Amino acid sequence: MAKRRKVTAPSADELSKIEAEFRRETLNRPNAGVAPISQVAAESARAHTAMDAENRAEIARDKTEAAAHREAKGQGRIIEEIPLDRIAENAMVRDRMILDAEEMDELKLSIGAHGLRLPIEVYPQDDAEKPYGLISGYRRLQAVRDLYALTKQEKYATIKALVREPEALGGAITAMVEENEIRASLSHFERGRIAVISAQQGVFASAEAAVNALFSSASKAKRSKIRSFALIFEELGDMLLFPEMLKEKDGLRVAAVLRAGAESRIRENLAQGQDRDECKTPEEEWILLEEVVKQFEKEALPSPKGGRPKRKSGWDDSHTLELSTGITLQRGSDTQGHLIRIKGGRVDSVMVDEAMQYLARLFEKD
Template structure:
């Protein structure tokens, strides 16, 4: 007789395990929905009960809003910004001084006709004094509006100013935009150009003063950029000693720069410290007297390029910028000839000023 097998009931753990395995192997059934019901639901969700005219107007509003946001991002929308939110000195200005008569005239014009040309500002982040914007261009317009603010019954009229909000990609772009605006409106003086180039370099917008001159004045000729570098040198070494630097004439400035390049900074500072001029003319005379008192230095033989083998009396050198300078002796004496594409009237004038600084001032006629 066969032995019967004894059956054992599963434990509670076995039952839980069986149930979990069953659930993992059985996919959830989707709710039964008739296709027509789903189509009807989708159609209802896309239905707009408003009339056609209302729907068209809403579409135009959305398009207008998108265009407005795009124009704002490009700085094309004029905003009314409170004067109290703008830091006029966020950038060191390229203008050294403001003409009082011109400022009074501009102030009267704004009071009578309003501000016709908006200023330009850029967004400031984490300003220690809480300003939201820094002034980029329109310094005179801002100061004139500020002067009108709080005068008489029209004070509320001038507590804001029309402005375009810019976001320059980098600091160099900010300086360049400021300089470009002033160059177009009214040319900067030679000293102002050199000064802003040095400051832009000192504040990290450009690696060197040379790079600042090239970046701020990209369309200027080589000769003009050379002059700007000369006045930048004057600002660096004598800027604190000059009373009327923005009125320094080009010829006088180039003479002064040539003297500084010869290592005469200390002597020039001593001479300028002897007297405080009351006018630009007095300062020009003081500078000229100081230059005349200097002892001409003998240039090092190595300066001015690598000399070629002399031929006859005279020699020829080729400079790094491609200019060839040649000395020639004839029956009338010695002459210097400059050749090469960079040579123009400005370069010739600067060479003449360098000779004058070396050999002595020109004879008064």
């Protein structure tokens, strides 16, 4: 049988030492004497203060509105105030070549009296100094800049803008053209020019593809005219001083002789006239153009090999009219009405479109 150990009660001094040691240990422990689950509950309560149903609903609305704002901004539906010096107006080629001074004065007066009612459109670009490129609103941007330069008022230091995210540069150019077509119609030369430059920059596969994309809502006849002026820009754009003043009818005549091979002779005549200082006005430039145009219009093109020999102009019979250019017009009729057949090596879709337009004007007269 094991010998039992005799237990004796600690003395008063020993008890004092034990109590002092216990106090030192427990005072250094946080939440001493509190169960772990109680500590977790207390911390959760401190982190989440109680709130009523109205406050919770307001927070939910704020989250929803913030999400809607982010979505609208991403889609370019939020109007922002952007400093004028942060916008590059020539970040992409512009369709409009000239600004009418009288129209600009009217626009500035309107903005000064009523403010800018329609924001411009920009797109973000990788440029630290000018991070926004202009899509549409060139006239409005210039007007606000002129007002700021004149008045130095802070309200003209920024401009209202919608920040767009075009999927491609072609989308931005199309938006610019559509805006100008609606608000201030472009000339045919400006339309042709923007189509050619867009194709040259690789935005569209060809000038014809650019015309079809940029002016998709235009009629077939109008697109045909734009292609004619695109040809003028391609072959003569570097020499013409007043191309935007070229009348539609005159431009179509120029395009027709360019297709017939008149480019070198037109360029030579323009160069000689400019050297003689005979090209100071649109009227003088047209005189130089028309000299070659008339020559080519009078000259008959060689007949295709094996084709009908060239004839003098006049009626062969009551149904057939021979033109000096080698084109033949034949009239006829059937159960549905009258017919006109056009034959000849020089006939193309552009000429047929022009003839249709002339007939439309003829039959629309009272």
